[in-house]
Amino acid sequence: MKSYLPPRFVIDRDAExxxxxxxxxxxxxxxxxxxxGEEDEVRSYDENCVGCHRCAVFCPTQALDIRLNPLSYRPNANWRPEAIEDIIRQSESGGVLLTSMGNDKSYCIYWDHLLLNASQVTNPSIDPLREPMELRTYLGRKPDRVELDPASLSLKTQLAPQVAVELPVLFSAMSYGAVNLNVQESLARAAAEAGTLFNIGEGGLHRKLYQYANNVIVQVASGRFGVHPEYLDAARVIEIKIGQGAKPGIGGHLPGGKVTEDVAQTRMIPAGTDALSPAPQHDIYSIEDLSQLIYALKEATNYTKPVCVKIAAVHNSAAIASGMVRAGADIIALDGLRGATGAAPKIIRDNVGIPIELAIAAVDTRLRKEGIRNQASIIAAGGFRNSADVVKAVALGADAVYIGTAALVALGCTVCQQCHTGRCAWGICTTDPVLSKRVNPEIGARRLVNLLRGWSLEIKEMLGGMGINALESLRGNRLHLRGVGLTDSELEVLGVRLAGR
Amino acid sequence: MSVDTLSQKGLAVRIDANGFHHRELNRLIREAVAEGAQRIDLHGVCGQRYIATNLRSGAEIHIHGTPGNDLGAFLDGSRLIVYGNAQDGCGNTMNEGEIIVHGHAGDIAGLSARGGRIFIREDVGYRAGIHMKEYEGKGPALVIGGTAQDFLGEYMAGGTMVVLGLTLNGGNCHTASFVGTGMHGGVIYLRGQINDYQLGKEVGVSQPNRKDRAILRELVTQFAGHFGFDAEEILAGRFVKLFPLYLRPYGRLYTY
Structure with missing residues (x-):
């Protein structure tokens, strides 16, 4: 069948x-x-270009220019080129449109409508270059009150397990199979060096990464891949994955082609078979069942590790989060509308879930109202681009954030949304042994540590400006936020005043 | 209460579970195992969950009463014998070991198990053996003496399941529907009558060959040994073999 799809990009090769x-x-x-070879000439094929810019970056003479194909369809607000092309693709294949990375649609990005405060005259700002600044965050269940032994002044209250991170930025779940081992090792090394955590995703923990166990969050997802006693014992935090921002409510199919020998061994399945993660966890059909799995994991690890439950941010997140906390979750992870993925049906990615900003505010408000906010830490995820997004998230009520896309961009990703093809030219979202070599774990870790260092300096600057010397004091402190260009209802959900008020 | 206050005879330990929360009960079991107990008898068990979870030893645990959900979850090498019924999630994500139930089991028996053996004397609930896997020559076996509810072997990715139909009255048909839906690995041997419309779309049906017969003989002999049945009499029944038609059942679902 002749394809009616026009090229998405145009490759301009400067012959000179x-x-x-x-x-x-x-x-x-x-x-x-x-x-x-016959003409001794290098040629380009626009129709194959995905716009990842790998060639343009590596061309030694800057001879390549990749541009969006200025398709001259008749302008139509409803029938935009994407809508037309999606229909062409489906009419030629009859399948579910697959895509990757996070939602790219123009839903409101609330971070861009929230502004931070700074101290002027009535209270002093703090210069973080000379005064101590505290970004350390403890993740885990906090007691309702603490009791001290009056004689020795030592703590009488028995604390639930806590995990300290040196900055409120953790690496989001990316499984072996979706990304390759070099990417995971880059994240692991960077997490160890920066004093934070990386999440191994649901594909098991490779032997090589057990040395970074002190910084690993392991996942227990519906496929239960690679979940065995040693894996649970190695973990710093165990995360039950219920959902993912990019694909709330559906499971995952890692195609057999990506299940290489090594991936298979880590997932503990035969090579070449599809790794199917069912949509629900079949031992969880209710909050009570969730509680059962939480305690199964706590019992299996003798109550030594916090158990996190990750959900996609959806309409009822606040009520669900309340149930999760009551079910025994020590940490709840919320993944918003713009959370990314290695592969998801496009229709789901682009249409299901709610923005993370609203979810953080709703969940934090609800847990506070019920008097149980201290019982769980909140990790927010889904499209965090810079340190200001992080600070705003903390002010809305999050304890920490997960970054996935931002970390991959540090490794070279240009968000070209081809992860699902497994052919990533930057060597990130691929298990192809040749392509995988494009990420060097040593250089990758350096890039990631640099990013975290930059963000942490910026976070301290912003805190200092507000006259705050500990991140702790900003958490849920929405008076440090003001909204611009938002409706009254939006401000109400966010719990934030309009700028000027 | 600690293990040394329990009646302890050589390497056998008796624990009266009556009134214990699962956390306390598991702590006692772990302590006993750490002190070298080879056999632990739990009496008066009444709904405590997670018994022997993640236990890594060669110990044999005899459970008298009714254990709660997630019996032997993440089990890694022990042997659990239940004189009564098991509830939901028995052998959840089990890695190695053996669970023998002298009675029924609830839903999702053997969920995501990767190794070990589970023998249930009578019936099981819904989604038994869902997403069982196998890995490097290691595979779980789930032998069900009676029959099962719907979605038996759903998403099955490996391992061996045997359903003997011993609780069906005189040649009655199994009633489970959607058997093996999404199955992409492993095998189910089913004794007794089942109709095509009860099977998932991804399931093929054939007669057991010589190799299958040998596997069946081994598992049925063990089953009969545990519960006092006549293996030959069971093996003389009519078996069908259910197997996955595709390794990648959803390979053609997507447009890249």
Whole structure:
């Protein structure tokens, strides 16, 4: 069948600059460049280009320019090019449209409508370069009150297990199979160096990564891949994955093609078979059942580790979160509308869930009203782009955030949304052994540690400006936020005043 | 209460579970195992969950009464014998070991098990053996003496399941529907009558061959040994083999 799909991008090769070195041919994993031996010429094929810019970055003479194809469809607010092209793709294949990364639609990004406060005259700002600033965050269940032994002044209250992170930024779940081992090792090394945690996702913990066990969050998801006693024992935190922001309510199918020998061994399944994660966990059909799995994991690890429950932010998140806390979750992770994925049906990614900003505010408010906010830490996830987003999230009520896409961008990702093809030219979302080598764990870790260092300096600057010297004092302190361009209802859900008020 | 206050004879330990919360009961079991107990008898068990979870030893635990949900979850090497019924989630994500139930079991018996053996003398509830897996020559076996409810072997990715139908009255048909829905690995041997419309779309049906017969013989002999049945009499019945038609049942679902 002839494809009616026009090329998404146009590759401009400057003939004067091109020296025919074929770097672009070797770098492109989508066959957008090829060498024609007969004509001794390098040619480009626009129709194969995904716009990842790998070739343009590596071209030694800057001969390549990748541009959006300026499709001259008749302008139509309803029938935009994407809508037309999706229909073409489906009419040629009959399948569910698959995509990756986070929701790219223009839903309101509330971070861009929230502004932070700063001290002027009536209270002093703090200079973080010279005064101590505390970003350390303890994740885990906090007691309702603490009791001291009056004689020795030692703590009488028995604390639930706590895990300290040096900055409120953790690496989000990315499983072996979705990304490769070099990516996971980069995240692991960076987490260890920066004093934070990385989440191994649901694909098991590779042997090589057991040395970073002190910084690992392991997942127990519906597929239960690689979940065995040693895995649970190794973990710092155990996360029960109920849902994911990019695909709330559905499971996952890791295609057999991505299940290499090594991936299979880590997931503890045969190589080449699909790794199917059912939509629900079949031992969890209710809050009571969730409680059962939480306590199964606590019991299996003798109450030594916090148990986190991750859900996608959906309409009833606040009520669900309340149930999760009462079910025994020590940490709740909320993944918002813009949370990313290695593969998801496009229709789900683009239409299901709610923005993380509203979810944080709703959940924090609800837990406070019920007097149980101290019983669980909140980790927010889903599209955090910079340190200001993090500070705003903490002010709305989160204890920490998960970053996934931002971490991958630090490793080279340009958010071209081709993860589901397994052919990532940046060597990130692929288990192809040749492509995987493009991420060097040592350099990758350095890039990630640099990013975290930059964010942590910026967070301290913002805190200092507000006259706050501990992140703790900002948590849920929404008076430090003001909204711009938001309706009264939006401000009410966010619990934030309009700027000027 | 600690193990040394319990009646302790050599390496056998008796624990009266009556009134204990699961946390306390499991602590006692762990302590006993750490002190080298080879056999633990739990008496008066009444609904305590997670008994022997994540237990890694060769110990044999005899459970008198009714254990609660998630019996032997994440089990890694012990042997649990229940003189009564098991509830839901028995052998959940089990890695190794053996669970023998002299009675019924509830829903999702053997959920996501990767190894070990589970023998249930009578019937099981819904979704038994869901998402059982196998890995590097290791595979779980779930032998059910009676019959099962719907979604038996759903999403099954490996391992062996045997359903003997001994509780069905004289040649009655199994009643489970959606058997093996989403199955993409492993095998189910079913004794007795089942109709095609009761099977998932991903399931093929054939007669057991010589190799299958050998596997069946081994498992049925063990089953009969545990519960005092005549293995030959069971094996003389009519078996069908249910197997996955595709390794990648959902391979053609997507447009890349």
């Amino acid at each position: 600059r091109c020296i025919g070195c074929q770097v672009c041919v070797r770098q492109c994993s989508f066959d957008a460049h090829a060498y024609d």
